[in-house]
Amino acid sequence: MESLGPIITQLIAGAIGGNAASAVLKQDGINLVARTIAGAVGGLGGGLILNLIGSEALTGLIAQGISSLIAGGVLSAIVGAVLGRKS
Numbered sequence: 001m002e003s004l005g006p007i008i009t010q011l012i013a014g015a016i017g018g019n020a021a022s023a024v025l026k027q028d029g030i031n032l033v034a035r036t037i038a039g040a041v042g043g044l045g046g047g048l049i050l051n052l053i054g055s056e057a058l059t060g061l062i063a064q065g066i067s068s069l070i071a072g073g074v075l076s077a078i079v080g081a082v083l084g085r086k087s
Contacts, residue, residue, distance in 0.1 A: 006047060006064050013065040014043015014072025021073030022080050029084025030076075038079040039072035046071020 018039015022030060030038070050067040 006061060007044070009061055009065050010043040010047035010068040011040045012043075013068035014041070014046065014075075015039040017069035017072035017074075018042060018076030020069075021077045025077055025080065027077070027080035027084050030080040034079065034083070035076050038076040042072040042075025043068030045075070 015036045016039070018035050019032070021039075022035045027035075046067045047064045049071070050064060
């Protein structure tokens, strides 16, 4: 059960970061569910990257939350920009 803590933190922080980034950028081309999913996936990816390159000091729950928040926001912004384009 210990190993689920960081994953849940990454998912939640990524979803929050994704929705926050889309709100700040006023992206209308992507709905709430897509923003949340993109943010959660970005949060998982950000946490994974942090674990791969980070040291013991960077793998704490707070560091993973912050990196997932940022990564979720970045991925959600990218998805929103791609899906928001009008052909």
